[in-house]
Amino acid sequence: MAPINAFEVNGSKDFSPAKKTLPEVELENGNGSSAKRQKDKRSPGIFFDIFIDVTRDRQSEKEKEIEREKGDSLRERGYSYETLLETANYLLSRTSIRPQIGIICGSGMGSYWKEGSLAENIEDAERFPYEEIPNFPVSTVEGHHGQLVFGKISGAPVVAMQGRFHYYEGYPLWKCCLPVRVMKLLGVQTLIATNAAGGLNPEFRVGDLMIVKDHINMMGFAGNNPLHGPNDERFGPRFPPMSKAYDYEFRNIAKEVAKELKIDDIVREGVYTCLGGPNFETVAELNMLKLVGCDAVGMSTVHEVITARHCNMKVFGMSLITNECVVCYNSDEANHEEVLDVGRMRQEVLRKYLSTLVKRFAQLSSAEVQP
Numbered sequence: 001m002a003p004i005n006a007f008e009v010n011g012s013k014d015f016s017p018a019k020k021t022l023p024e025v026e027l028e029n030g031n032g033s034s035a036k037r038q039k040d041k042r043s044p045g046i047f048f049d050i051f052i053d054v055t056r057d058r059q060s061e062k063e064k065e066i067e068r069e070k071g072d073s074l075r076e077r078g079y080s081y082e083t084l085l086e087t088a089n090y091l092l093s094r095t096s097i098r099p100q101i102g103i104i105c106g107s108g109m110g111s112y113w114k115e116g117s118l119a120e121n122i123e124d125a126e127r128f129p130y131e132e133i134p135n136f137p138v139s140t141v142e143g144h145h146g147q148l149v150f151g152k153i154s155g156a157p158v159v160a161m162q163g164r165f166h167y168y169e170g171y172p173l174w175k176c177c178l179p180v181r182v183m184k185l186l187g188v189q190t191l192i193a194t195n196a197a198g199g200l201n202p203e204f205r206v207g208d209l210m211i212v213k214d215h216i217n218m219m220g221f222a223g224n225n226p227l228h229g230p231n232d233e234r235f236g237p238r239f240p241p242m243s244k245a246y247d248y249e250f251r252n253i254a255k256e257v258a259k260e261l262k263i264d265d266i267v268r269e270g271v272y273t274c275l276g277g278p279n280f281e282t283v284a285e286l287n288m289l290k291l292v293g294c295d296a297v298g299m300s301t302v303h304e305v306i307t308a309r310h311c312n313m314k315v316f317g318m319s320l321i322t323n324e325c326v327v328c329y330n331s332d333e334a335n336h337e338e339v340l341d342v343g344r345m346r347q348e349v350l351r352k353y354l355s356t357l358v359k360r361f362a363q364l365s366s367a368e369v370q371p
């Protein structure tokens with residue numbers, strides 16, 4: 001079948017937007033009276049002046065109200081660029097590490113276990129418990145360490161979040177992502193976001209690692225987005241694109257490294273989606289997610305990636321498939337213990353894989369800044 005050309009849909013090949021003229025519309029002025037109606041009413045003398053004054057007063061009241069709402073919203077959001085700069089400066093004045101790469105450790109990558117995890121193998125580590133960092137939320141998930149770790153992985157300066165903030169903990173999305181903006185202000189250029197996820201793709205097995213190729217922002221469909229509210233251009237634009245969210249070059253490097261480490265049989269690539277949690281999905285929900293093209297489902301990462309791309313960080317995403325999302329009613333139910341167990345079992349592989357990736361990503365970034 002010949003592809004449909006949008007410009008031929010109406011039988012006309014000459015549908016050029018530049019040539020199109022728009023029908024005339026009567027503009028409302030925001031007070032329920034149109035400019036045309038105002039013109040009709042125009043009559044000389046005092047009544048017209050009073051009408052104009054009242055309109056102007058109403059407009060300036062409205063403007064004031066909008067300003068007030070903006071202020072309230074910023075206060076409610078609890079931070080501004082300056083506030084986060086304060087947080088970043090607090091950290092920078094207490095460590096000599098200038099991180100190039102930021103890592104969010106998901107389940108299995110150091111958020112739960114000390115021994116052998118990536119976060120515990122950071123060289124020259126300097127640790128900052130979240131409760132000591134100004135303006136930082138605290139981690140409420142049982143077993144989460146809740147600290148920022150500065151140091152080096154394979155020689156590259158990094159900062160790792162050992163424990164992330166989830167929406168189901170009660171934090172709004174912008175607050176879950178606050179550390180990503182702090183990372184940006186610390187000088188981080190690349191974000192590695194890792195997570196534990198349920199596998200929807202029938203070819204995936206428990207213990208597989210999925211390079212995230214793309215995501216579906218399910219929570220965004222309901223209007224919940226970390227960028228919701230006033231936009232500060234110092235972080236990024238009002239309408240950021242998301243079609244290249246997961247860096248193509250990083251994904252290729254990850255596939256190459258998987259071959260070098262001979263783990264390519266467990267390394268997959270796919271689309272991740274995040275639901276707010278904390279419950280695992282119903283069978284009908286899992287079926288729907290499969291239908292719309294999701295390969296793995298979790299409770300994090302998507303909003304962090306949106307925040308990172310908004311402030312122009314390069315992103316790499318990785319999911320550990322901790323359970324099979326079996327879409328029938330008589331199969332075993334998902335549970336958090338299984339997620340933790342698989343994370344623990346894959347810890348060593350993940351540590352080796354991610355530390356090699358950090359080294360390669362850092363080399364790539366240094367090569368990019370060479371003249």
Ligand SMILES: O=P(O)(O)O[C@@H]1C[C@H](O)[C@@H](CO)O1
Nearest residue numbers: 106107195196299300336339
């Ligand atoms: O922090 P991540 O996304 O790795 O954690 C996943 C999602 C839930 O927090 C938890 C479910 O077991 O694992």
Ligand SMILES: Nc1nc2[nH]cnc2c(=O)[nH]1
Nearest residue numbers: 196197198297298299334
């Ligand atoms: N939403 C969701 N998150 C997970 N994290 C680990 N496994 C799962 C899962 O099956 N569903």
